[in-house]
Amino acid sequence: MRFYFQQAVRAFILILFTIYIVKLHYTGDILKLINPKYGTISMIGVVILLILFVTQLHRVFSKHDEHKHNHDHEDHHHDHGYSPLNGRKLVSYFIIVLPLITGFLLPPSTLDASIAAKKGAMLSITNNAMQEQNSGQPQEKEESADENMENEQPIHQNAPDPNLDSNTISMEKYDQIVNQLGEQDSILMSEQVYSTYYEMINKEMDSFVGKEISLKGFVYKEDDFKSNQLVLGRFLITHCVADSSIIGFLSSVEDATELTEDTWVEATGTIYIEEYNGTRMPAINISDYQVIDEPEQPYLYPITIKYK
Amino acid sequence: MLGKIRSTVIDVTGVLIIGLAIYLISISGTIQGGITLPSSIYNMNTIFLSILIEALPFVLVGVLIAGGIQIFITEDHIKRWIPKNRFAAILMSCVVGACFPACECGIVPIVRRLIAKGVPIYAGIGFLLTGPLINPIVILSTYMAFGNDLKVALSRMIIGFIVAVIVAFLISLLFRTNQLKQELKNANHCEHGTAAVGQPVTMKIFHVLTHAVDEFFDMGKYLIIGALLAAFVQTYVSSESLVAIGNGQIASSTIVMMGLAFLLSLCSEADAFIAASFSNLFAPTAILAFLVYGPMIDLKNMMMMLSVFRAKFVFTFVSIVTIVVFVVFILLNQFY
Incomplete structure (x- = not known):
């Protein structure tokens, strides 16, 4: 031995x-x-x-x-x-x-605006906004065709769940979330519904103009922004942070220059349509905001819908 | 008696090793506070670790399967299973790959073991190409990512399959030998590789596991280098500037999307969502090129292939796949 x-x-x-x-x-x-x-x-x-x-x-x-x-x-x-x-x-x-x-x-960090810049945040946001022009037909009823799929399926365009252990929701809950959006006068972009609503607002942006919206996000800016413009962004994680993508709204706020990148903000405003580099996209006219600490769960996750 | 002492010693060592590990970890917390680095380093480290943590379970399952192949499958089995005819063998390997749910990290140790056992190189390549690309999870995630449109998912699978067959065929023309690295060539002389027959099952399982450990250490370093490179690219290279190169022309945008697929090294189960985020900026063929090329070749799995095959082979192989994917999509563009 x-x-x-x-x-x-x-x-x-x-x-x-x-x-x-x-x-x-x-x-x-x-x-x-x-x-x-x-x-x-x-x-x-x-x-x-x-x-x-x-x-x-x-x-x-x-x-x-x-x-x-x-x-x-x-x-x-x-x-x-x-x-x-x-x-x-x-x-x-x-x-x-x-x-x-x-x-x-080294402590694990949270992805920040510099990564958003490398990943092409505005490309991604512009791309989402272009879906309307390209597809023309809103397709939010897409999930009805899915019954024959497996028991669990990821729906990337859907709501991430702040409630980390339960990011799987039932079909009824999902339908409920989807249906609620149209009825609300004031849209609350909670972590759970964020990406679902984001997708829907992008697809039918005109019907949401003038609605009130409140959301959280980190401040992200690009060089060609006007002085009152910024993006309130979130990272959506499909699998691991390496495949994260950025979603968020172009926003205008009076003292945008005072908000530095990576500041977390909780904001309320109204939706309007902005033209950015020739692309129409839903944007937010922020009326009221508040600087907050980074949320405990900064990322958004796609929801998994569970079919019974 | 001796056996008893040995098992006690093993237990004690185990406890000592775990104790040492915990001790090191507990002091690491204090060191952690003392280090300050630029935030981009932290970001890069986070992306690096996330790729590893994500890939690790799949690699571990891969090395276990590879260990199982080493112990339980003999060269005779392989000789019997693989058709003599080259085309039949290529088609079969691609179909088997398509039925085999694997990701691009997990499949490398499996292919390595299969080739060492006598599977012809071209068949191994067919399996390597279709394994991560065509499987239920990838189909499902592609379907979801593109607004529940089956067209993209189906095109991805069909074109991917065709590309795999073409590449495997070209490989069969160019390479006759198994192309494994020098030290891998003698795999079959490994005593417990073929001598497994007649051993008790517990012994066999022990050998499967020890093989898995060795494979893990062999493969692990390449996976880590690959993850590190991919994390570096994601932290310091802007995709916007890459995209700017590709705008407009079909050829250049296809090249850019393939380049992105290579550099980002995404798992084939998650890449569809990233592809979708470019879907309105690029032509569908360029997006499909990203979807087909990524699972076949990327930075991370090229590093892992270097651990298995000779460098010359890996670079020829990468070039062939790149050219075939590019040509196929340029031709296909006529139809879109």
Whole structure:
């Protein structure tokens, strides 16, 4: 029986990954990385990691009988961690632990306006507004055709849920949310309904002109904005923050210059139509706003509709 | 007696390792406060970690399946299953890939193991290309992302399948050998690879798991480099400037969308929503090029392929896929 240092290191790395992911779940930081819908899959990953860790422990004090065959380790198909440590392997181990180092040492951040700029926020917003011109026909009844699909399905254009554990809602609830929009004089863009309403307002922008709307968002600006213009934006996360997209409204507010980028604002205003670089888009004339702290859940998630 | 001591020692080591890990983590909190870096670094780190955390479960399932293939499937099985005829083998591999729900990170270790077991390179490639592209989750998410329009989802699958067959065929013309990296060539001499017959089941499972661990460490570093590069691109390269290059012309916008697909390295299950956010700015063919090209090749999975195949092969392969996708969509543009 021998002690194999490298096998111990591998076991150590495996348990660090396990603990790191568990820690993310425990502290809730996982929400800054992935859509909570994928939390279960991530926990399955944790279970696999644990199993691999336990397996790996058995190799730390191996009698090495699984390797008694005298074939040459040098041209073996992959490294079993028994051959001596060299510079190249040190680099490999360093790369493997890199996410652990940055993960434990650097706090996860919330995506901000600089990322929105890189992702082309106004492109995305313009694109959404163009749906009306292109499709002509509003299609908000689309969900009725879905009954034959699976039990659960993501509807990206739908409401994210601030209530993180329940971002799955029933069909009736969804219909209710959709129907409510037309009846309201004052639209409250809560996290749950935000993207559904956003989509609907973009599709039939003319019918929403003059309605009151209140929403939260972070301030985002582009160079070609007028001095009273800004965007109140949100990130919509489908799977993980790497695939986030920006949605939000172009807004005009008198003292826009005083609001710096990344300031979180809770605002009320009326919807009007603005022409931005030749594209008509719904915009908000902000009458009243208030600077707030970043919400506990800054991101929006697509809703999953559950069919009975 | 010795066995008992060994298991006790293993238990103790396990506890020690977990203890050390927890200790390190608890002190990391204090260090955390002492570091200040530009906010773009934090953003990049967050995107980097999110890609990893998202991909990790799929990679883990992939390495488990790869471990299973290593232990339970013999070269004889492969010889029997794969048709002798090259075209039949290519078609079969693409169909099997289409039926096999995988994502682009999880499939690489599986393909590596299959090729090491004697699956011809072109068949492995067919499987690699259709696996992440054609599966129920991808169809569903594409369908949803494009306003519940089946046309985009169907075109994505059909064109993707055609592209995969063409690429696999070209590969079969160009490459005869398995193209695995030098150290992978002797995979089949691995003693527990083929000697699994007759071992007790627990021993087999143990070997599956140890293989999975080795595979995880092998593959993991490439996944991490890929995720890091993709995070860098997302943090520092503006898609708006990329898009500006592509406006107007069909050829240039197709190239730009393919470039975006490559650089962003999105999971095939989530990329449809990003594609949809460009849907009114670009021609449908350019959007479809993004949807077909992304799951086949991107920064992240190219890095992972480099862990399996010779660099020369990977670059030839990437070029072939790029050219085929581009040509197919330029031709298709006549019909849209």
